[in-house]
Amino acid sequence: MEIRHLKLIKAIVEEGSITKAIDKLHLTQSALSHQLKEAEYQLGTAIFLRMNKKLILTKAGEKIYETASEILDKLSETQSQIKQMVFGEHGEIRISTECFSSYRWLPSVLKQFHLLYPNVELKIVAEATHIPLQKLLENVIDVGIVTDQLKDNNIKYMELFQDEVVMAVSENHAWANKKYVTAEDFSNEHLLIHSLPMETVTVHQFFLAPAKVTPKKITPMPLTEASLEMVKADMGVMSMAKWALLPHLKNNPIKAVKIGKNGVKIKHFIAIRENQEYPNYFHHFITFLQNEINMQWNI
Numbered sequence: 001m002e003i004r005h006l007k008l009i010k011a012i013v014e015e016g017s018i019t020k021a022i023d024k025l026h027l028t029q030s031a032l033s034h035q036l037k038e039a040e041y042q043l044g045t046a047i048f049l050r051m052n053k054k055l056i057l058t059k060a061g062e063k064i065y066e067t068a069s070e071i072l073d074k075l076s077e078t079q080s081q082i083k084q085m086v087f088g089e090h091g092e093i094r095i096s097t098e099c100f101s102s103y104r105w106l107p108s109v110l111k112q113f114h115l116l117y118p119n120v121e122l123k124i125v126a127e128a129t130h131i132p133l134q135k136l137l138e139n140v141i142d143v144g145i146v147t148d149q150l151k152d153n154n155i156k157y158m159e160l161f162q163d164e165v166v167m168a169v170s171e172n173h174a175w176a177n178k179k180y181v182t183a184e185d186f187s188n189e190h191l192l193i194h195s196l197p198m199e200t201v202t203v204h205q206f207f208l209a210p211a212k213v214t215p216k217k218i219t220p221m222p223l224t225e226a227s228l229e230m231v232k233a234d235m236g237v238m239s240m241a242k243w244a245l246l247p248h249l250k251n252n253p254i255k256a257v258k259i260g261k262n263g264v265k266i267k268h269f270i271a272i273r274e275n276q277e278y279p280n281y282f283h284h285f286i287t288f289l290q291n292e293i294n295m296q297w298n299i
Contacts, residue, residue: 003075005039006068008032009047012055013065026108028246079116092121093285096128096135097145098200105243106145109292113285120281130200136271142282144271147202156274158286161293164242165202165264166256170234173255180258183211190236191215192227203239206264228254241266 011021022032040047047061057065097106110122128135132144137154149157169175175185186208198204198218208214219236221227224244230236232253245256270286272278 001039001042001064003072005035005042006064006072008035008039009061009065010068010072012036012048013057018055026112090119091279091281092123093143093282094123094125094141095143095145096125096132096141098130098132098147099194099202105293109289112292113288116288117281117284120285122285130195133271136273139273142272143286146269146271147266149269149271154274156272157269158272158290160268160270160290162265162267165206165239165259165266166242166245167203167237167259168228168231168240168245168248168254169237169257170231171253171255172234173237175237175257176255178257180261180263182260183208183213186213186215189215190217190219192219192221192230192236192238194224194227195220195222201239202266203259203264206266207259228252 007025008021011024012018015021015024018029018032021027022029025032027035036047043060043064045060046058047064048055049058050056095106095110106124110124114120114122125135125141128141128144132141132146133148133150133152133155135141136144137152145160146157149155167175167181175181178185191203193201193204198209217236221230224240227236227238228248231238239259242256245254248254249256270289272286
């Protein structure tokens with residue numbers, strides 16, 4: 001079993017419910033269920049039993065929970081000791097992204113890092129959004145999360161994760177039962193986007209522009225919640241990262257539709273300045289970011 005399995009079991013028991021465990025671990029319900037099944041498969045026995053809609057530890061589960069508590073407490077104590085010995089540095093890391101939707105997952109990751117390195121201040125520079133590479137070169141930020149790579153010898157890129165962009169449509173929309181939409185399907189549609197310019201809109205940049213197709217109407221709406229309400233009312237369609245849209249599909253009359261036969265997949269990169277000496281805590285942050293995102297996106 002892995003540390004993440006022990007954390008999962010401990011969280012479910014101590015939080016008292018799967019819902020609260022999800023919030024504590026920053027996992028989706030499907031991710032939590034997947035990890036729990038994985039742990040039970042490795043053990044060869046059930047860890048929890050469902051009784052009156054509650055999860056009750058089995059005998060094996062009780063033993064695992066006892067061991068998990070001991071190991072995780074000892075690990076936490078060891079990490080604290082090592083931090084005091086090695087990572088007692090003070091400093092700050094300024095970070096921004098190319099897309100506002102990334103701010104849905106970024107804060108939780110930054111919070112986890114701050115627990116490990118409380119002396120390092122992490123600053124989200126929202127005004128650098130959409131132009132992080134420019135601000136990186138101007139030394140306004142230290143880390144940019146981007147999909148577009150500017151060819152510049154002063155910038156170093158490291159792959160972070162890949163996600164798929166899909167269209168959010170009303171369940172009553174003509175696209176709702178399509179396996180995928182074509183570029184030509186957009187010609188009579190009202191496309192809701194987060195902000196201009198269009199060059200920063202993924203579905204335009206990687207799908208519509210190459211096909212030389214322009215939607216009938218385009219409306220910038222900075223608030224995702226407002227755009228989703230428009231979609232629910234069948235007053236427009238919008239593109240979203242699949243992982244960001246999934247939580248909205250469960251209790252809303254919205255469907256996710258694939259873009260193009262092969263889908264639109266986007267790689268995200270960490271961008272930093274190439275020829276700069278960084279303190280140790282900075283390198284620890286980059287490694288932490290890669291590891292945390294890898295766990296979330298490759299379950």
